[in-house]
Amino acid sequence: xxxxxxxxxxxxxxxxxxxxxxxxxxxxxxxxxxxxxxxxxxxxxxxxxxxxxxxxxxxxxxxxxxxxxxxxxxxxxxxxxxxxxxxxxxxxxxxxxxxxxxxxxxxxxxxxxxxxxxxxxxxxxxxxxxxxxxxxxxxxxxxxxxxxxxxxxxxxxxxxxxxxxxxxxxxxxxxxxxxxxxxxxxxxxxxxxxxxxxxxxxxxxxxxxxxxxxxxxxxxxxxxxxx
Amino acid sequence: xxxxxxxxxxxxxxxxxxxxxxxxxxxxxxxxxxxxxxxxxxxxxxxxxxxxxxxxxxxxxxxxxxxxxxxxxxxxxxxxxxxxxxxxxxxxxxxxxxxxxxxxxxxxxxxxxxxxxxxxxxxxxxxxxxxxxxxxxxxxxxxxxxxxxxxxxxxxxxxxxxxxxxxxxxxxxxxxxxxxxxxxxxxxxxxxxxxxxxxxxxxxxxxxxxxxxxxxxxxxxxxxxxxxxxxxxxxxxxxxxxxxxxxxxxxxxxxxxxxxxxxxxxxxxxxxxxxxxxxxxxxxxxxxxxxxxxxxxxxxxxxxxxxxxxxxxxxxxxxxxxxxxxxxxxxxxxxxxxxxxxxxxxxxxxxxxxxxxxxxxxxxxxxxxxxxxxxxxxxxxxxxxxxxxxxxxxxxxxxxxxxxxxxxxxxxxxxxxxxxxxxxxxxxxxxxxxxxxxxxxxxxxxxxxxxxxxxxxxxxxxxxxxxxxxxxxxxxxxxxxxxxxxxxxxxxxxxxxxxxxxxxxxxxxxxxxxxxxxxxxxxxxxxxxxxx
Numbered sequence: 001x002x003x004x005x006x007x008x009x010x011x012x013x014x015x016x017x018x019x020x021x022x023x024x025x026x027x028x029x030x031x032x033x034x035x036x037x038x039x040x041x042x043x044x045x046x047x048x049x050x051x052x053x054x055x056x057x058x059x060x061x062x063x064x065x066x067x068x069x070x071x072x073x074x075x076x077x078x079x080x081x082x083x084x085x086x087x088x089x090x091x092x093x094x095x096x097x098x099x100x101x102x103x104x105x106x107x108x109x110x111x112x113x114x115x116x117x118x119x120x121x122x123x124x125x126x127x128x129x130x131x132x133x134x135x136x137x138x139x140x141x142x143x144x145x146x147x148x149x150x151x152x153x154x155x156x157x158x159x160x161x162x163x164x165x166x167x168x169x170x171x172x173x174x175x176x177x178x179x180x181x182x183x184x185x186x187x188x189x190x191x192x193x194x195x196x197x198x199x200x201x202x203x204x205x206x207x208x209x210x211x212x213x214x215x216x217x218x219x220x221x222x223x224x225x226x227x
Numbered sequence: 228x229x230x231x232x233x234x235x236x237x238x239x240x241x242x243x244x245x246x247x248x249x250x251x252x253x254x255x256x257x258x259x260x261x262x263x264x265x266x267x268x269x270x271x272x273x274x275x276x277x278x279x280x281x282x283x284x285x286x287x288x289x290x291x292x293x294x295x296x297x298x299x300x301x302x303x304x305x306x307x308x309x310x311x312x313x314x315x316x317x318x319x320x321x322x323x324x325x326x327x328x329x330x331x332x333x334x335x336x337x338x339x340x341x342x343x344x345x346x347x348x349x350x351x352x353x354x355x356x357x358x359x360x361x362x363x364x365x366x367x368x369x370x371x372x373x374x375x376x377x378x379x380x381x382x383x384x385x386x387x388x389x390x391x392x393x394x395x396x397x398x399x400x401x402x403x404x405x406x407x408x409x410x411x412x413x414x415x416x417x418x419x420x421x422x423x424x425x426x427x428x429x430x431x432x433x434x435x436x437x438x439x440x441x442x443x444x445x446x447x448x449x450x451x452x453x454x455x456x457x458x459x460x461x462x463x464x465x466x467x468x469x470x471x472x473x474x475x476x477x478x479x480x481x482x483x484x485x486x487x488x489x490x491x492x493x494x495x496x497x498x499x500x501x502x503x504x505x506x507x508x509x510x511x512x513x514x515x516x517x518x519x520x521x522x523x524x525x526x527x528x529x530x531x532x533x534x535x536x537x538x539x540x541x542x543x544x545x546x547x548x549x550x551x552x553x554x555x556x557x558x559x560x561x562x563x564x565x566x567x568x569x570x571x572x573x574x575x576x577x578x579x580x581x582x583x584x585x586x587x588x589x590x591x592x593x594x595x596x597x598x599x600x601x602x603x604x605x606x607x608x609x610x611x612x613x614x615x616x617x618x619x620x621x622x623x624x625x626x627x628x629x630x631x632x633x634x635x636x637x638x639x640x641x642x643x644x645x646x647x648x649x650x651x652x653x654x655x656x657x658x659x660x661x662x663x664x665x666x667x668x669x670x671x672x673x674x675x676x677x678x679x680x681x682x683x684x685x686x687x688x689x690x691x692x693x694x695x696x697x698x699x700x701x702x703x704x705x706x707x708x709x710x711x712x713x714x715x716x717x718x719x720x721x722x723x724x725x726x727x728x729x730x731x732x733x734x735x736x737x738x739x740x741x742x743x744x745x746x747x748x749x750x751x752x753x754x755x756x757x758x759x
Contacts, residue, residue, distance in 0.1 A: 030754040030757065031756065035755050036751075037751075045635070090454065093455070149440070150440065180408065183415060186421045187418075187419060187420070192365070193366075193401055205376060208380075209390070213385045220377050223374070
């Protein structure tokens with residue numbers, strides 16, 4: 001396979017390698033001989049381990065992508081940023097109120113935002129990071145929660161922030177405040193939990209647990225299915 | 228971006244779509260399903276397995292990939308490795324920092340234990356993070372734990388262990404409520420009612436979700452909570468061997484720091500294995516949806532210490548892995564796509580299976596469609612697949628549904644210039660889940676005193692085939708149970724002298740059979756110089 005493929009030149013931390021065209025950055029680095037310890041997690045775009053920055057010849061712009069989701073291009077100069085030091089507040093969610101005051105208490109630096117938009121530009125998930133940080137400064141926690149929902153916490157935003165904020169940690173605080181204190185609780189769930197605790201289903205379950213395969217199979221095949 | 232040939236093939240799917248929107252493909256009858264599995268499911272390929280020669284399951288059937296690990300020797304030389312210097316001394320050691328391990332750690336700490344999490348990669352690098360579709364719980368008016376029980380048993384081929392299934396379905400509502408109280412953002416109606424949909428093999432709509440980032444939302448919430456509570460985590464330090472004591476109790480583990488290449492000795496009154504599955508063994512040569520570290524480490528360690536394994540030869544192939552574009556072959560396309568109404572369609576634009584049969588059946592049907600009936604679609608790299616007609620979702624539920632309900636999927640394809648709201652996507656089964664594992668009881672205990680297991684590393688709860696949404700549930704239910712019980716047990720444990728004699732004995736057994744040339748756990752797959 002490899003022989004038939006067109007090859008491209010990439011530079012991993014400045015070092016030249018020829019790799020097959022069409023591979024993701026992650027697979028190209030492995031093809032080049034790397035065995036990851038850091039910089040590789042889920043390999044599916046969900047975990048934020050493989051944030052990568054790169055430049056292409058003749059272009060001053062810094063580009064960004066997840067190594068597992070971005071295809072190599074000829075001339076790419078790249079490095080991974082697998083870790084970036086971040087300020088993480090610790091709190092007892094239960095005791096908090098979903099207010100601007102709470103956000104400011106734990107992350108007072110969020111008011112230092114300069115509005116430079118670098119966080120939005122670098123986000124590999126293409127989230128409007130600066131806009132959700134603006135919502136955070138207004139105390140609109142619900143908006144922060146929804147706008148930041150697809151965040152994979154890769155940390156690239158924090159790496160670029162001239163105000164030294166850690167956007168993704170502000171965002172998870174907002175999401176947990178929203179989920180715990182703003183979103184209405186599921187009443188049907190609360191009711192079912194009470195029923196389970198009261199042992200309402202124990203007898204029926206005990207009966208099923210004692211059934212042999214044939215009896216169970218009969219019940220299973222005859223069960224009605226919600227449309 | 229699709230090739231011209233593929234765009235032509237898509238036209239056929241579009242031509243039949245209007246008719247298919249009104250069409251329901253008949254469900255399989257029990258004997259049809261049985262025949263389909265026996266003929267096409269990869270588990271039944273006669274050359275897929277062999278009898279393992281050593282350990283508690285000697286004489287039982289395992290996939291070659293698992294058998295290779297079980298017949299390997301330890302990284303440690305038990306004759307010379309010293310357990311004299313103890314680096315960490317705790318009540319509860321949790322091995323694995325995914326959803327099961329983190330749940331266990333939270334509950335163990337709540338119960339008053341000193342807890343340590345050791346994990347191979349970062350805290351949260353786990354299959355939990357990648358679970359998209361949702362989590363089951365019977366909490367709606369028309370549903371009950373008993374109905375959930377029946378679905379689980381039927382899905383598992385009635386091989387499931389009843390007490391484990393009962394624990395799973397009874398704890399389910401409690402676990403959802405626990406996650407809700409931790410601030411997990413489940414998708415809800417304005418009055419707080421949870422959105423719930425069908426998964427393959429469910430008889431009620433009980434799949435709760437958080438868009439299609441369900442696992443990520445659960446994982447990052449649990450991780451944030453663990454960080455708030457100051458639970459110590461040692462990252463990039465997988466356990467490579469369990470430590471026992473002179474009385475035959477589990478008493479800790481040896482960790483290996485991947486970065487400094489140093490060993491660390493942890494003494495613990497109880498140990499919880501939450502190391503997840505084994506997709507990165509690429510069983511049967513399949514690509515996998517699994518995270519980088521899914522290499523069955525916990526299975527290997529527990530087996531050497533004498534724990535029994537169950538149903539490890541039952542592998543779950545997720546019916547809809549990416550078949551195109553090539554860069555992301557094998558990655559997951561959540562079952563929620565079918566839950567929202569997308570049908571599976573062959574090269575002629577026709578359905579060939581009811582889309583929400585259990586995963587083993589749908590996977591087998593896709594393999595049959597491609598290999599036997601030759602009605603698959605061939606990609607430029609020569610791979611076969613069938614269409615998943617995702618544009619049906621916006622037609623059924625309204626424009627914008629795909630982007631709103633499946634943001635991760637939509638983004639994954641958009642990165643490769645495919646708009647799945649307007650174009651169908653090409654899929655083929657991918658290695659997804661280890662149905663079996665280390666045998667536990669409903670307290671998450673193994674046969675080894677003081678050793679607990681939770682999550683994908685355990686076996687019995689799902690029988691030979693897990694239903695969608697029962698894995699996120701499993702990790703929370705049994706993670707919590709393991710944490711609580713291990714902490715409680717730790718209060719009365721008296722440990723004796725630490726030993727690796729069990730490894731010594733295992734090595735002797737290997738030697739007798741002429742085995743033990745390879746070393747396990749392998750910790751990470753090796754893709755160097757290859758196109759993985």
